[in-house]
Amino acid sequence: MTAIAEKTEFDATPESNPRDALWPNYNPPKELVFSHGIGSEVFDEQGNAYLDFLSGIAVTSFGHAHPHLVKALRDQSEKLWHLSNVFRIPEGELLAKRLVENSFADSVFFANSGTEGAEAGIKAIRGYQAAKGNTRRTRIIGLTESFHGRTLAALAAAGNQAQMKGFIPTDYGFDQVQWGDFDALKNAVTDETAGIVFETVQGEGGIRPITQEFVSQVRKLCDDLDLVLMFDEVQCGIGRSGKLFAYEHYNVTPDVMVLAKGLGGGFPIGACLTTAKVGNSMVFGSHGSTFGGNPLAMAVGNAVMDLLLEPNLLTEVSRKGEFLQSELKRLTEEFPDIVESVHGLGLMIGLKCVVPNTDVLVKLREHHMIVGKSGSNMIRLLPPLNMSDEDIAKGVKIMSSVLQELRAK
Ligand SMILES: *Cc1c(COP(=O)(O)O)cnc(C)c1O
16 A cells, blocks of 8 residues: 555744634634643643643543553544444443443433533423423523533523624523522523523633532422423533532432533543433434444543542542642632632632733743633633642642742732
8 A cells, every 4th residue: 555645744833823724713822832741741842841730621531641541542443433323332332321320310312522412401401391292391591600512502501691692693592590599590480491501510600519509499499390400510520529420519410411521531522411201202313413422432431431430539539629729728828919719629629810810820831830711710720630649739839939920020
């Protein structure tokens, strides 16, 4: 066989305008290009190591190039990449069984992303009501400052006006009420309401766990009125909160739950988990995806589950989360003019800033520590679930010197 010509050059010089052929919808720092990662570190093209406290937004939850995940992907890549769901996919049947065995759910639909998982959940809510003959019940209530992804129904469910503007007609079948306000929620329910959707721990809108009182009241309301309760655990699920699923902190279960991000450890995957009563309404032909549940994604998903279900993993996430949160709290006491409070559960942490969060983020990056931003002027920390104590301490040290520098400015 003759060699196939490869075109893999990448010119990152400022003159090259390397992003010219892409939509301007993202705005990454121009001169910084990463070439590889190992564990909690990523390396730029000059070989500088950066400490990764973002994990690609809660995705690479076991760090970069984890040998168990690399092996799973490599082994599967040599066997079968794709068949479509017109045939059985054993790896997907196994992953679904493991998710069911470890959650409230009875069945699973696999998608390729969080927003697709949310779309499946939204359809399942309406599908359930339709199957019961409640044809008027199509409206879904969400909470303010939510995020469910960027496809149209997911945008409408979150109701973020800035993200909806120009893309969503005024009424797309969703209502929003103030986050955590049960009376407002109860008053918003009509005979057209089909279900209620929210993140168990808000991620994009500011790191904010739902309150116990609210979630218990909502569960009861849904039971009384036969409404479908859907939790979006795309960011807070899969061990991030210190439990396998964040709802386990509340002693309340949903009827529908969306997962994605951490479930693939970096390989695109989404999932919608349902109780039998909701899942059974999604009959043959009601929904589908060409790529959803493909063998590569399912093989990696199973490998992620292997790591998640290791004894002690979750207790270690809680312990590390408490350690990091207490260290950050100490920094808020030392630098109250720069950072004011610490929020979150497990290793899903928000550090609320006094100065603009972008200033802190950029300075941290200059010191080779990667973090994210979130609403309410927060710095968002989502380190790998298996980050070592040494690397956590290293991050805290970088953070401390950056806060010192910002104060001196
Ligand atoms: C990231 C995220 C989504 C969307 O996931 P995509 O894979 O980007 O579509 C949905 N819900 C929550 C809570 C998220 O954090």
